[in-house]
Structure formats: structure tokens, C-alpha cells
Amino acid sequence: MTTDFTWTRAQFQLPEGIVYLDGNSLGPLPKATPERVARVMQPEWQNLLIGGWTKAGWHMMPETQGDRIAAMIGAEPGHVVVGDTLSIKVYQALAAALALRPERRVILSDTGNFPSDLYMAEGLAETLGNGTRLVTVAPEDVAAHLTEEVAVLMLTEVDYRTGRRHDMAALTRKAHEVGALTLWDLAHSFGALPVDLAAAGVDFAAGCTYKYINAGPGAPAFIYVAPRHAGAAGTALQGWQGHEAPFAFDLGYRPASRVARMRVGTPPVLQLAALEAALDIWEQVDIADVRARSIALSERFIAGVEARCPQLRLASPRAPEHRGSQVSFHFSEGYAAMQALIARGVIGDFRAPDIMRFGICPLYVGEPEIDRAIDTIADVMAGCLWDRPEYKVKAMVT
Ligand SMILES: *Cc1c(COP(=O)(O)O)cnc(C)c1O
Secondary structure, three states: OEOOHHHHHHOEOOOOOOEEOOOOOOOOOEOOHHHHHHHHHHHHHHHHHHHHHHHOOHHHHHHHHHHHHHHHOOOOOOOEEEEOOHHHHHHHHHHHHHHOOOOOOEEEEEOOOOHHHHHHHHHHHHHHOOOOEEEEEOHHHOHHHOOOOEEEEEEEOEOOOOOEEOOHHHHHHHHHHOOOEEEEEOOOOOOOOOOOHHHHOOOEEEEEOOOOOOOOOOOOEEEEEOHHHOOOOOOOOOOHHHEOOHHHOOOOOOEOOOHHHHOOOOOOHHHHHHHHHHHHHHOOEOHHHHHHHHHHHHHHHHHHHHHHOOOOEEOOOOOHHHEOOEEEEEOOOHHHHHHHHHHOOEEOEEEOOOEEEEEOOOOOOOHHHHHHHHHHHHHHHHOOOOOOHHHHOOOOOO
8 A cells, every 4th residue: 555646646647748637537547558458469369369268367357356346445345346338337226226126116316416327217217117207306405305205316426517425324324214225326436535335335336447447438337236135136137248157058047146147248358457457556545545635635726726716616515525536616618718728738627517627636636736727727717718719619528
């Protein structure tokens, strides 16, 4: 374990001259990743060919990497598996949870949830065709809507736009009091703050690895099923890789006894190799240290921006314990302002309708980067440098 953030910074290959505050969306490239991924191609793929599945351990990667993730989020070993995308893992977990509460019809979520989670819930409810419906309330009203109608409370712990953080343990307790199950999306928690699923009594969880974890574009998601549900949880997507004996090629489906049943099809081995390299760095740090530093850097950032940019209004909670690891500001010309910042080497992103979002990732962001970001934002704001036509043309990905 290290608390040496100079060491962690040295593990990343960041382009010269930029300040990267978008690791909450896509983490940067770890230096060890290209070689690790290349090794899967040569010698593994080249020489082992199909033998790689066993000889190089490819087949078990969803579970070996799942165990490493489990250790980082307070999950019991053997109860996390990696694969597919977060949307798909949310769908599987939600379907499993609903089936465990067959007499109930409400999925409760909030308006701060990421749209894909809500779309998945709507689609699943439609497919079930049994009157299951999604109820979406304001984040602060969630607790008051936990009634005995609710089958599943489905929330993202940290709001992707504002960074507002739910109290996972308290809401889970409250959900259980009315007999509901919980599904927590950890997209903006994993690698951002300490997570302890077992201690919080969470039933199902899912998260991704391309944001704070730095496993690269398209890196797979993961799913957690609490041990008490492991034997009863259905998978919704009965792929052959989740079968008890995939290579028996039975005509009938029998789920694997373990969380492996949540596997669907062939795992993305190249991406899993990138995940291995990313986790190597995470295993050298204590998330509590990362969290403490994230708070210190975020406070410095907020203070600096607020002192110098009256045009920007803080969108994130002011109290650090109610925030994830990002800081967001409202600004009516936020899209153009973000393009102006990016043109000056300070990379954050924009979320409709007016949010400028900055991810604070202590593994590779320190005081000099925060100070340069503050200076650049202050320049762009003071001089209205965002007011140029080319900064107002929306790109396909914002
Ligand atoms: C990033 C994110 C997703 C993305 O889902 P993918 O299927 O991996 O594209 C889903 N949910 C939340 C809460 C997210 O923040």
C-alpha cells in the first residue's frame, strides 16, 4: 500500500500539458496497459490459439477479476463477476430482484439516476407485462416513497451530473424495513469513495470499470449478488457462459451455482487484460486515502472557482460527505465554456442542460493541476473566451 500520489501519478500515460478532469467518464491510460493487452495477442493468442481459454486463464477472467473487485467494494469473495456493459448488468440484477418479490409491482428510482438505468427498468417492466412499473421521484423524496408496494429500490449512489451522494446504508436499511430489495449502481462510486456492500446489507449492485478504475474505453461492467440471494437469483439473460456446465452443451439451461450464472456470453479478453493492469494500481492504494485527498482537492477547487468566477454556481452539494469525487457548476453557456477550457488543455465535460462537470481523481490529479484548472476557468470566464461560434457546435459525444 502507498499513500504516495507521486507514485500513482507516474503509473499513467497522460499527454503533456493537459489537466485531465474527466476521469469520472473515461479514466486515462495506465503505462502498464499496452504491454499487458499486447501480451494477450502475442504470445498468448498467437501461440496458444484456442488453448488460451484454459492455458492463459482467459475463461476464468470474469471471475478472477470479479474477486479482485469484490475485495475493493466490501463484497464477499465469489459474489462478483465481470462482463458485458453496466446497462446489461443493471437489467440482470433488476430482473433477479423483481423475481424475488413476485407479489410487488413497483421499481422505485430517482430523477438523478442515469437515463440508461431508467430505460432498462422501463424496458424490463414492459417485457414482464405484469403491471410492473417504474416510479421516479426526486432524490430527496426517495425515503418517503419506500412503501410496501416497492419491490426494488434501484439507485445510483452518486449522481452523474451533480455528484450528490445517497446514504447507501441508511436507504438500504429503510428499504428492508418495508420488505423491498435494493440495487445500487456504483458507476460513480467505485474508485471514487469507500464502498462496503456487505456492511450496508446491499442485495444487488453493479458498476463499471472504464470511469474511475481506468480500464479503458468499452471495459466491462461487474455485478454483485449478495450471498443470501445467490442460490435463488435468476439471470434474465440465460447465456451459455452462465450455464452450470457450458461445455456439456445441454439443450436445457441450468444456472451455475455461483455468481458465474450472471455471465452471459464470451468474455472480452483484451478488455479484461486492460482491467487487470488497471486493478494492479488500485491494489497499491487505500481508497480511504484516495477519498481524503479527493475531498481536499475538491475543496480547493470549489474555493478557487467560487472566489474568482461569480458566473458559475455550484451544482454539487457543499458538504464533502454528501458528494462523490466530482465537482459540478451550473453555467448557462456551459457547453461553450467547456469547449473553451478543453481548447486550453483543461478537460472536463458537459451534461445537459447547463452542467460543467469536473472529475477529481487523486491518482493522477494534484494541487498543480487543480490550480491550473482554476486559473484557466477564471480566464475563460473573465474574458468571455467561450463566446465563439466554434465552441457552440455540439459534438456527438459531450
Ligand atoms: C456510465 C453509466 C452507465 C453506462 O452504462 P454502459 O452500459 O456501461 O454504457 C450506466 N449507469 C450509470 C449510473 C452510469 O454512470
